[in-house]
């Protein structure tokens with residue numbers, strides 16, 4: 001069943017900022033990429049690296065895994081470079097009255 005989860009006010013996640021949220025045992029990274037918010041599972045598909053501790057490139061809208069450097073597209077969750085070759089889950093983001101919300105199944 002899909003659940004809508006409140007994350008924070010949009011003003012509390014400025015462009016270039018990211019945060020980790022936990023929902024039902026699932027860790028999700030929420031990223032403000034030059035004004036657009038994206039959410040992906042915070043677990044690198046290569047070896048479980050914590051993606052929110054990586055380097056965010058707002059222009060390319062990618063996150064670099066801090067463990068071995070795989071780059072992921074925040075829009076699709078797909079890896080753009082090795083050593084990761086499997087995508088990570090993405091979550092739809094809703095901006096409602098300046099509140100960031102996620103759709104989580």
Ligand code: FES
Pocket residue numbers: 044045046047048049065066067068069070082083084
């Ligand atoms: S754990 Fe992310 S690249 Fe290896």
